[in-house]
Amino acid sequence: MLNPLANKRVNETLTGLGQITLLARDALSSLVRFRFSWPDFLYQVYFIGIKSQTVVIITGAFTGMVLGAQTYFQFHKIKMDTASLAVVGVSMCSELGPVLTALMVAGRVGAAMAAEIGTMRVTEQIDALRTLATHPVDYLVVPRVAASHIALPLLTVEAICIGIGASYLACVHLLGIEPTYLWYNMLHFTHDVDLMIGLVKAFIFGGIIAIIGCYKGMTCGLGAEGVGRATTEAVVYASISILISNFFLTMLMGKLVGQL
Amino acid sequence: MIEIHDLKKGFGGHAVLDGVNFRIETGESVAIIGRSGSGKSVLLKHLIGLLQPDSGAVLIDGENIVAMDERQLLRVRRKFGMVFQGAALFDSLTVAENVAFGLRRLDHLSEAEIGRRVGEALEVVDLPGTENKKPAELSGGMRKRAGLARAIIYEPKIVLYDEPTTGLDPIVSDSIDQLIVRVRDRLKVTTVVVTHDMRTARRVGQRVMLLHDKKIYASGAPEEFFASQDPVVRQFVDGVADPKEILF
Secondary structure, eight states, X not given: OOOHHHHHXXXXXXXXXXXXXXXXXXXXXXXXXXXXXXXXXXXXXXXXXXXXXXXXXXXXXXXXXXXXXXXXXXXXXXXXXXXXXXXXXXXXXXXXXXXXXXXXXXXXXXXXXXXXXXXXXXXXXXXXXXXTTOOHIIIIIHHHHHHHHHHHHHHHHHHHHHHHHHHHHIIIIISOOOHHHHHHHHHHHOOHHHHXXXXXXXXXXXXXXXXXXXXXXXXXXXXXXXXXXXXXXXXXXXXXXXXXXXXXXXXXXXXXXXXX | OEEEEEEEEEETTEEEEEEEEEEEOTTOEEEEEOOTTSSHHHHHHHHTTSSOOSEEEEEETTEEOTTOOHHHHHHHHTTEEEEOTTOOOOTTSOHHHHHHHHHHHHOOOOHHHHHHXXXXXXXXXXXXXXXXXXXXXXXHHHHHHHHHHHHHTTOOSEEEEESTTTTOOHHHHHHHHHHHHHHXXXXXXEXXXXXXXXXXXXXXXXXXXXXXXXXXXXXXXXXXXXXXOOHHHHHHHHTOOOGGGXXX
């Protein structure tokens, strides 16, 4: 038997999950009927994809270089220096690329979505949309969710390429590893399926970021405090959801591709 | 025609509307007055389905909109235009894009036709030349005018105004009042104005209703209403504070 406070918390969490599911269903229904606006969709692709370049490039490059260096420090002890980039390749493609890109985009884009839609809510702009015979899900949620689904896999590919490239440069020019075998081993041990796993994850993470950002904006409390809280919660909940779902996706896809 | 039957609405266990009944005929112009926090805006939002009542019925041209879901309501809302207290213009769009919003959503018009109608609507509300400005660059009165242009451009049958003159100086308030009357007479629309500005109520309402104690307390033609000797009506019309509410 839970105490009343815990009971209330569980109720709120379950209600929130239910409402997010209903919002996702509404968005999917709108999407398949092409009820959304193409210019808004393209603007969101630009906002999520192009405007996230700096964070994605920096995240990809430095994560790749750190991973390459750390792997080298361990592998050097057993004379396996040239396998360092293979570890970076597999890790970046299936785990670090999609997860770190999603976490960075959740911080930038998820927060912006919650803040923008939350401000629209408190200034009655969402009510104004409804009076103009426009469904807020069609106008606000669907372009963002669709654009996020598209942009995140592209950003992930970029982060993977930058990460492997930066790691290669660090390994060759800073750590003095022989480049031909370093590159050969990376190609030999990194498979198409690793990249596919990363792209599927990125596609799902894109939806998670956008749907949570939009949901938090559309249900935010009144005033500046409400918008601030919605923005924080959007980032926190999206990040937690990404980390938890990543584990289950890894297990599920590992089973599907025969790695387990 | 708008009909409200036994409308009840509360928030967090606190009743705001408790058995509201009235009927507004097609083409009629009604001012709903009441104290701040008396539920005027809540009542107005029920007319267009932005809020769902706890019980009661809202009939628009004979259709009960209470039972409708959000997508069904979109069809009914095409009959409405609404001007919000804070104008509620879309920040990310220019004035022209704001005003054209309803047209783009409702009709399949050419860009040239949309541009022409936006220009006309901005002329009607005395805002020519502001097409490319963002809402943040406009004054409070200009934002309300742009909000009105957005609400009337697709020629709705019913226009709702939520506190159209609140926060504006008397001269701008007067121009907004004149604008409401001009739109009413030119487009022959049903007009519902929620206000606590007695001058606005007197000028734009062919009928004035007082929302008091969660119900429509009094209703009548302006000359009859403002001459009423009922103590509640008099207190509100004359703007006399209750001695119990004077803190110092």
